[in-house]
Amino acid sequence: MSFKDKAFLITGGCTGIGFATARHLLAEGAKVAVTDIAQATVDRAVAELAGGDRVIGLAGDAANTKAMAAVVAETASRFGQLDGLVASAGIRQRSVAITELTDDVWDEVIRVNLRGVFVSCRAAVPHLIASQGAIVTVSSLSADVGRLEQTAYCASKAGVAQFSRALSLELAQYNVRVNTVCPGSIDTPMVRKAQEQDGPQTLRDRVEGSPARFRAGIPLRRIGEPQDLADLIGFLLSSSAKHITGQAINIDGGESVI
Numbered sequence: 633m634s635f636k637d638k639a640f641l642i643t644g645g646c647t648g649i650g651f652a653t654a655r656h657l658l659a660e661g662a663k664v665a666v667t668d669i670a671q672a673t674v675d676r677a678v679a680e681l682a683g684g685d686r687v688i689g690l691a692g693d694a695a696n697t698k699a700m701a702a703v704v705a706e707t708a709s710r711f712g713q714l715d716g717l718v719a720s721a722g723i724r725q726r727s728v729a730i731t732e733l734t735d736d737v738w739d740e741v742i743r744v745n746l747r748g749v750f751v752s753c754r755a756a757v758p759h760l761i762a763s764q765g766a767i768v769t770v771s772s773l774s775a776d777v778g779r780l781e782q783t784a785y786c787a788s789k790a791g792v793a794q795f796s797r798a799l800s801l802e803l804a805q806y807n808v809r810v811n812t813v814c815p816g817s818i819d820t821p822m823v824r825k826a827q828e829q830d831g832p833q834t835l836r837d838r839v840e841g842s843p844a845r846f847r848a849g850i851p852l853r854r855i856g857e858p859q860d861l862a863d864l865i866g867f868l869l870s871s872s873a874k875h876i877t878g879q880a881i882n883i884d885g886g887e888s889v890i
């Protein structure tokens with residue numbers, strides 16, 4: 633799989649799944665722009681990627697229209713084209729009962745996770761039409777299964793999956809493909825934050841299952857690695873996936889099967 637002379641933009645591209653994807657695409661010869669909310673996070677990622685003029689880092693809020701317009705314009709201008717967007721920016725919701733879920737938390741989860749995908753896709757689409765490029769959005773297994781005390785997060789991720797499906801229909805006439813990946817539990821800062829917020833047993837509960845949390849566990853008995861996602865996202869962006877669009881693909885060690 634070679635991405636030589638291809639240019640990609642990754643939101644939330646400086647840690648976790650987005651960062652692993654940036655590293656993967658870079659190793660396959662691509663030019664990569666990573667964007668994230670904080671300048672310090674962006675600077676650290678760019679230094680770690682060490683890709684010279686094949687990497688640019690741009691700070692910006694994925695859900696902010698002006699910020700994403702500027703990020704996309706800068707990426708297209710510096711690389712001369714844009715061949716793909718990976719919309720990975722997202723935030724976790726602290727597990728909380730519906731009666732304790734505040735308006736502010738609900739609004740912020742929906743704003744970043746759902747509006748952020750919409751805003752970044754809308755900004756990138758004109759360039760992707762020009763290049764007949766591809767979009768991969770990052771949803772979650774939580775789009776399809778209920779997670780206890782995760783109502784806002786589940787709603788946001790179901791929205792991402794359905795948004796992506798509808799967009800794939802709209803962009804098919806331009807040969808622009810849109811797919812979404814639905815990770816189960818992946819070892820990233822987000823999952824480590826879940827352990828901090830919900831207790832150290834959380835990781836074991838995810839892998840082994842926990843009757844108390846209504847979880848059956850992960851059949852492959854491991855937490856996924858960010859590289860697992862990078863491999864799938866790279867495939868979906870590549871010409872090997874040229875007949876795949878409008879799909880939501882679970883990548884979860886079999887968790888969705890049981």
Ligand SMILES: NC(=O)c1ccc[n+]([C@@H]2O[C@H](COP(=O)([O-])OP(=O)(O)OC[C@H]3O[C@@H](n4cnc5c(N)ncnc54)[C@H](O)[C@@H]3O)[C@@H](O)[C@H]2O)c1
Nearest residue numbers: 644647648649669693694720721722772815817818820822
């Ligand atoms: N790790 C998992 O188990 C898992 C499971 C299912 C889905 N996901 C999804 O995968 C995506 C990536 O998450 P991750 O696990 O790599 O965690 P992560 O926290 O490492 O990555 C998310 C990134 O998004 C950035 N971000 C947050 N708000 C932003 C905003 N407003 N604008 C721009 N960037 C912003 C964060 O700074 C962070 O770098 C998220 O959408 C998440 O919901 C993760």
